Amino acid sequence: MKILCVDMGNTRTHCAVVEDMRVLDSWDVYTKDFPDSLSRGGVRALGVDGLSWCSVVPSGAALFQCRLDSDFSDLDAYRLTFDTSPIPIDSKNPAQVGQDRIAVAVGAGAFFKPPYIIVDMGTAVTIDLVDSGGVYSGGAIAPGLYAFTDYLNERAALLPRIDPAEADYSLSVGKDTREAMQVGCVKGFCRLVDGIISDIEADYFRGQCARPKTIFTGGSVALLPKKWLAERKVECNLANIGLFMAFKFNKGNRL
Numbered sequence: 001m002k003i004l005c006v007d008m009g010n011t012r013t014h015c016a017v018v019e020d021m022r023v024l025d026s027w028d029v030y031t032k033d034f035p036d037s038l039s040r041g042g043v044r045a046l047g048v049d050g051l052s053w054c055s056v057v058p059s060g061a062a063l064f065q066c067r068l069d070s071d072f073s074d075l076d077a078y079r080l081t082f083d084t085s086p087i088p089i090d091s092k093n094p095a096q097v098g099q100d101r102i103a104v105a106v107g108a109g110a111f112f113k114p115p116y117i118i119v120d121m122g123t124a125v126t127i128d129l130v131d132s133g134g135v136y137s138g139g140a141i142a143p144g145l146y147a148f149t150d151y152l153n154e155r156a157a158l159l160p161r162i163d164p165a166e167a168d169y170s171l172s173v174g175k176d177t178r179e180a181m182q183v184g185c186v187k188g189f190c191r192l193v194d195g196i197i198s199d200i201e202a203d204y205f206r207g208q209c210a211r212p213k214t215i216f217t218g219g220s221v222a223l224l225p226k227k228w229l230a231e232r233k234v235e236c237n238l239a240n241i242g243l244f245m246a247f248k249f250n251k252g253n254r255l
Helices: 040-046 058-071 099-108 145-155 177-204 238-250
Strands: 002-008 012-019 022-030 050-055 077-079 116-121 124-130 136-143 214-217
Touching: 002 040, 002 058, 002 238, 012 238, 022 238, 050 058, 050 099, 050 238, 077 238, 099 116, 099 124, 099 136, 099 214, 099 238, 116 177, 116 238, 124 177, 136 145, 136 177, 145 177, 214 238
Parallel strands: 002 050, 050 077, 116 214
Antiparallel strands: 002 012, 012 022, 116 124, 124 136
């Protein structure tokens, strides 16, 4: 089974062709340019058996659905939402849970048995838990890495824009303005993530370390300090793997 998986985010739409849990090809498109960039001929050339998608952009989702109805009506299409999710959603308002958060929660199940934690680094950083019963149990949402690194430059005339990929994670004190911003913004961002993971670990992992069952994904992962990210599980196509798994489940296959 070969499926075209589409994860429509606020900034970028991540597409991948997934077959039997293997990502054969993947590419990004700016969401403002999607779905116009998706041609009927291009999709046919991929030789896919179906399409699985999710979106956190209501206007974009509406446009894409219209495009599917008009140009791809013969394609077996499935949309992952809270009420089509293959895993239960424990939330005060399940309809408000981002479809991308559900997708990565499902995808992480290809690597771990529950409980496990998913950290998705995008426009926002989301840190979510699937509990020991295999239930999506909620999580945390914080500003993404670029919000940390760009905010001060945009609001303070004398503070430069910094590249988070250049940050020295070993520093505890910066010796100039740029280094000080790297410590405060980049290292501070990493410590925020670690703190939330630590709290989840204390409440849900029964004394076990959560690190071996935490997976990182998202477009900003490559910008994170290598020293901090070392030995952590990273899967940049996690949402697309989750969309593939959800498609199979929707067609009657077990996860």
